[in-house]
Amino acid sequence: MTGAATILWNEQLRQYDFGPDHPLSPIRVQLAMRLVEDYGLLDHPQVTISADTPILDDATLERVHRPDYVAAVKRASQPDADANAEARYGLGTADTPIFENMHAASARIAGASLTGAREVLEGRARHSVNLSGGLHHAMPDRASGFCVYNDAAVAIAWLLDQGLERVVYIDVDVHHGDGVQAAFWDDPRVMTISIHESPATLFPGTGWPTEIGGPTALGSKVNIALPAGTGDQGWLRGLHAVAPALIESFKPQFIVSQHGCDGHFEDPLASMALSIDGLRMAAEAIHAWSHRYAGGKWLALGGGGYEWVDVVPRAWANVIAIASGEPINPKTEIPDSFREYVKESMGRVAPYRMTDGYEPWPKAWDLGYNPADPVDSAINATRNAVFPYNGLVPDSFGGF
Numbered sequence: 001m002t003g004a005a006t007i008l009w010n011e012q013l014r015q016y017d018f019g020p021d022h023p024l025s026p027i028r029v030q031l032a033m034r035l036v037e038d039y040g041l042l043d044h045p046q047v048t049i050s051a052d053t054p055i056l057d058d059a060t061l062e063r064v065h066r067p068d069y070v071a072a073v074k075r076a077s078q079p080d081a082d083a084n085a086e087a088r089y090g091l092g093t094a095d096t097p098i099f100e101n102m103h104a105a106s107a108r109i110a111g112a113s114l115t116g117a118r119e120v121l122e123g124r125a126r127h128s129v130n131l132s133g134g135l136h137h138a139m140p141d142r143a144s145g146f147c148v149y150n151d152a153a154v155a156i157a158w159l160l161d162q163g164l165e166r167v168v169y170i171d172v173d174v175h176h177g178d179g180v181q182a183a184f185w186d187d188p189r190v191m192t193i194s195i196h197e198s199p200a201t202l203f204p205g206t207g208w209p210t211e212i213g214g215p216t217a218l219g220s221k222v223n224i225a226l227p228a229g230t231g232d233q234g235w236l237r238g239l240h241a242v243a244p245a246l247i248e249s250f251k252p253q254f255i256v257s258q259h260g261c262d263g264h265f266e267d268p269l270a271s272m273a274l275s276i277d278g279l280r281m282a283a284e285a286i287h288a289w290s291h292r293y294a295g296g297k298w299l300a301l302g303g304g305g306y307e308w309v310d311v312v313p314r315a316w317a318n319v320i321a322i323a324s325g326e327p328i329n330p331k332t333e334i335p336d337s338f339r340e341y342v343k344e345s346m347g348r349v350a351p352y353r354m355t356d357g358y359e360p361w362p363k364a365w366d367l368g369y370n371p372a373d374p375v376d377s378a379i380n381a382t383r384n385a386v387f388p389y390n391g392l393v394p395d396s397f398g399g400f
């Protein structure tokens, strides 16, 4: 089924909901799916919507999470749960408040990501997309940063259990993909590559280039930490200066990616300056790398993104369009039906076009770099930290 894409989506995935005042509202995925639908992508014969989103059993979750943590999530999911009783597990905080049926809602998102991985691994789909997933901050033993169960890590652990020996995880969310890194810290079978705003200025305060993996996995954990305010040019330059060389040398059998779009300049929770156009180009690059280096085996996940109307629907419609082999021309107008829906349901004016008007042309690293430039120096720190462990020369092209 070359080219076929499976999109994991059903109304039950909306039950992962921390309440009306929380930034990670299920309206984000709802609006993205609505825009995808209004573009007619779901009518494309290559696109399948799958509602196969099981609530994963404890044993599957516990490949990543500690049993006492899963038990704590279940206790916090009861209707009469004490909001503060599981604080040591990161539950009941302002970031990750408890809600009824939290366990089932969270385990279902992980089930959707696992189904996506399975559809691709078993050849029924070329690519899969779960926009409700990408909950990359969840730790083996605690909830963190709006994330309860780490669906990305659970899907990767499942792939390893099926016998895969090399999986690459790429995380373009503005925050460090700390939970996925932690889950496979000392596992050389998983290379994690996270590009994010520097931990000096942003949650979760990790993701330094010097975090390179445990003693048996040195150089398989990769962190590109860029200064706050970095725009498309520097961000894409960093991604391209680091990721493809490492992926080529690692030879993954499968790529899982997290497409948090909170690096956008309008996002209220972070301070990067990416446009929809830069985010789209990153998704296009990851798609191309999946074909070039992993036989097309690609599971794409959602993630952060807190500008619900201007940013998330366009960023994630692009991810689905790219995975479906039907990329949307950036100059395309947003369908009137979508704009009317947003006006009626949110009382807001939706954007008019799929572009923010940018056409980034990031300078290739092999043309040289400037050690005095803060972005180049951040990129260089990552190359120096991990390239030698992967048989690559960090400074092969020299400065200028």
Ligand SMILES: [Zn+2]
Binding pocket: 003, 126, 127, 287, 291, 296, 323, 325
């Ligand atoms: Zn493809």
Ligand SMILES: [Zn+2]
Binding pocket: 173, 174, 175, 260, 262, 303, 304, 305
């Ligand atoms: Zn984020």
